[in-house]
Amino acid sequence: xxxxxxxxxxxxxxxxxxxxxxxxxxxxxxxxxxxxxxxxxxxxxxxxxxxxxxxxxxxxxxxxxxxxxxxxxxxxxxxxxxxxxxxxxxxxxxxxxxxxxxxxxxxxxxxxxxxxxxxxxxxxxxxxxxxxxxxxxxxxxxxxxxxxxxxxxxxxxxxxxxxxx
Numbered sequence: 001x002x003x004x005x006x007x008x009x010x011x012x013x014x015x016x017x018x019x020x021x022x023x024x025x026x027x028x029x030x031x032x033x034x035x036x037x038x039x040x041x042x043x044x045x046x047x048x049x050x051x052x053x054x055x056x057x058x059x060x061x062x063x064x065x066x067x068x069x070x071x072x073x074x075x076x077x078x079x080x081x082x083x084x085x086x087x088x089x090x091x092x093x094x095x096x097x098x099x100x101x102x103x104x105x106x107x108x109x110x111x112x113x114x115x116x117x118x119x120x121x122x123x124x125x126x127x128x129x130x131x132x133x134x135x136x137x138x139x140x141x142x143x144x145x146x147x148x149x150x151x152x153x154x155x156x157x158x159x160x161x162x163x164x165x
Contacts, residue, residue, distance in 0.1 A: 004046045005030070007114070008053055014109045015057045017094035025060075029053040047124050054106050054124075061102060096146040104139035111136055 012022035
């Protein structure tokens with residue numbers, strides 16, 4: 001499971017958009033996976049930990065009801081390092097992901113950013129492959145619309161969420 005920490009950290013960051021919060025989620029997920037190790041090792045421990053991670057994030061969403069991300073335009077002039085277009089694109093993607101429903105975000109993150117197959121995503125989320133396909137289709141359409149609108153506001157914006165990898 002030690003090798004899984006970077007993958008879990010990446011997933012957590014994509015789910016919450018904050019490095020510190022992502023680290024906390026990963027630690028909590030690893031602790032819960034460890035406590036449930038007899039059950040987790042029966043199948044795929046990484047999938048179990050990802051599921052715990054996603055459930056922890058949902059619990060956080062439920063407590064907060066709404067997460068507010070800072071718009072880079074609201075930052076003081078010079079706060080963004082020059083030449084940070086890739087970081088700006090990632091921030092834009094995180095903001096766009098925040099507009100998706102919980103299920104849509106989980107499907108997009110696992111399928112397109114983590115590279116899991118539709119069957120693996122379906123197993124992780126406890127849904128059918130058809131549900132994964134339809135949810136991904138709607139989520140990607142919404143992301144394209146969101147990123148397309150943002151692209152009109154500035155040059156160099158991605159039109160595909162996978163382009164910011």
